Amino acid sequence: MVAERQRRTVRGHWAVTFTVLTVAVSSFTLLQSMVVPVLGLIADEMDTDMSTATWVLTAYLLSASICTPLLGRVGDVVGKQKMLVVTMLALTLGSLVAALAGNIWVLILARVLQGAGGGVLPLAFGIIRDEFPERHRASALSIIAALASVGFAVGIVVAGPIVEGLSYHWLFWFPMIATGLAAVATALFVPESPVAERSRLPLAPAVLLAAWLVALLLGISRGNEWGWSSPLVLSLLAGAVVLAVGWVAVENRARVPMIDMQMMRRRGIWTTNLVGGFVGFGMFSSFGFLPQFLQTPEAAGYGFGASISESGQILVPSAIASFLVGFVTAPLVKRLGARVVIVSGTLMTGVAFAAIALWHDAVWQIVAATSLQGVGNGLVFGSLAGVVIASVPASQTGVASGMNANIRTIGGSIGSAVMAGVVTAHVGLGGLPAEGGYVLGFALIAGGMVLAAVAACAIPDTRGPASPTPRTVPAPRRTVAPSRVLAPGSSV
Template sequence: MPQPTARTRHQFVFAVLAVGILAFSLLQSLLTPVLVTLQEELHTSRSTVTWVLTAYLLSASVFTPIMGRVGDILGKKPVFVAALVALSLGALLAALAWNVAVLIAARVIQGVGGGVLPLAFGVLRDEFPPEKVSGAVGAIASLTAVGAGTGVVLAGPIVNTLDYHWLFWIPMALTAVAAVAAHLVIPKSSPRTPGRISPLPALLLSAWLVALLVALSRAPSWGWASGKTIGLLVCAVVVAASWVHVEKRSAAPLVDMQMMRLPAVWTNNLVGLLMGVSMYALFAFVPQFVQTPRSSGYGFGAGVTQSGLILLPLTVMMFLSGMVSGGMTARIGGRAVIACGLLTSLLAVAVLTFAHSEKWELYVATGLLGGGFGLAFAAMSSLIVGAVPPDQTGVASGMNTNIRTVGGSIGAALMTSVVTTDLAPTGLPRESGYTHGFGMLGGALLIAVLAVLLMPRPSRNSGTRVSAPPFSPPVEAAPAPTTPAS
């Protein structure tokens, strides 16, 4: 039997990583449009069912950098397989959940799988030729966001055709297959940085992330000036400062603070934070806008399936932009590609803000959003991976993912507050709430464009001369961070 060529082996590895990332990103967003259905089926309250999203968000935020660092130490392959197994077991428990408490616990287990993204980047860097790494990383980064958008589109048809349990059975099957395939296909990886993880930095990182994200996700219902919100935000700041101090003094830091201070790292993280503010809020609020009854004077009275289809152009364009991102990065540099993507997304938000009375306007806007965010996410992930030593790929990309998640939580919380500040007598948000909210998200993108100017210019001999992915399926999001109030 002929042995597979290096090219064929790379294609197999990419395909396995792609399936795992797709299943992970589907689990992020499949539940967002159907929370009302889950509330009714599990006989719980609206405030309780939102913890199905919040628990996953918190767990993934904690475990993403930790799993990335463990992969840097023990090797990417076994930790990537373990993350897929956690996703599969969590999905199995969720599919069998008999009450909302069990479902929330299952979502916490699924959050352990948040490490699949930084681990996938590490596998690509270990196994692919240097000239192929940037394109492959950009493709995987784009596939994350494609999966998140696809989850919103598919949620309605899955629930209407089958039932909500299949929102977990389908990803469970995908992750189980991906775990077996990863064990068989991905070459055995050698540990990059033999050592250990100190428990105190991991504990402090977990504590400030949980305090911050709970405060942001609950602030619209608690009130921004409430004692609980302010107390958690202050706690997050104090514990985060303690975490940085401990990391600097630790002999075995979880996150190397010197690495985080690299210009190419902190500027990409800043842009990622601002992108997250806009992207994940738009994922949550565009379908809600479309579902608003026409009797309110705006909206289209669409159902879950119809509102999900509004995001279909976003998914398609994100796939296509992921295909061309590697080639564009090779020709004009990652910084220019990020700026191009952000400006395209800014144009899309302008359309949403000023022209949303016809469905075709929303299709145009979501298509532009997909193209813009796809370009920017893919190029940003490539720059992060290329800026750090190979033994810090997992933790660096994991922290970048976390920072985008924090941005998403900020954007969703602010958007919820803006949209629901002035409700109509019917209890529905007024159109002006959405208009002002979309304008606010556009402001975040404008600041992100300006932040790109802070990124270091690539040198003539930098690793920007990379080819596009040598495979057909070249395709992030972090989870939808909160559920907008209606």
């Protein structure tokens, strides 16, 4: 009996669970960006063109966009710990296949498997809400959210040394080892969260959600190559609109909706989703093109001729700033309110992008601007998760936070496509992009962050994630059985 009690104490201890979640989230976020600086190298190694090689990134984003909300919803229904193990195993298998891939198409397939790791974020947020003591919950959410933000920058930073010291295959071997260990640790030490809503999974809404996301992101990601006015791209974008409308209609009629549209209309949800979309627009597109800007030879009239490693090192202060801010975001939200913190963060990021557009003749200018961006991103991402979780009942934590993360990915896909279109539309000396294209692109991102700040003004002025109670949170609409709201740390 004593041994059993000790086993439960170790297994359910929030600090152990938090350690496992940080490894899981870090592995997923690193995989988002580590391939960005080496896509050209992958194209050469696998004897393919750059257009095909970009599918190594596009396939990952498409898969993550679909799997993030779906796996978050499955976790709400069947158990978050079980689905976290499944997600970690998908990341492990995808990384193994990617490391052994002998041609570009096998590598792209492996990246689709890795995209299932998108479920890590909503599952981690849900586990924190269910299992952590209230006094630690806000800080844990902020740190995990900051990891999701900083991981993209860190992936770009570490890619260079890994490739130059070993090979690009180790960009997948290392995550495979980490996610494999995380899967075992999750099974052993992370307690199963209470299932607040038992129901069958809504198949039709899931298929329609996947269909319109694929059509939208495929059209956006290939618009520059196929032509924005081409029948194929126009058909994809039009089809995305039609499928999205159909998805909303089916969700509204479904007896058990996958995503409650009433939930999506809540002030704390639609405002954070709007802000998340704009921030994703800026984060993905900026870090996707800053390395290219830094690696441009000085003979072009701009750039610094940096290597892959050197361009990553320039972004180190940004990654550090974003991560460290995650530790202080929760106290700031508690003292100032989420609205003030998020508005301040989006404005900082907007100023940073405007500074890059105006001043980029010296490395210190880039370092100063990207460091300010890191602080802004840390404030925003560290606060959004708490607002989302405070706005929904426990049974919808996974799907609500998953959709917020998913909308950031969609925003990032749109931002990358827009940035690519602007930069490649202006050609300078030697066929390289003209400096004016980068200037206009970063100015557009700055404008997007101003819009994010405007949207953030409508965010509820919460002071941290609230504990779910039947008195303050309405039950989900049209469920098969009444939801049973459990206190954090409870078990079924």
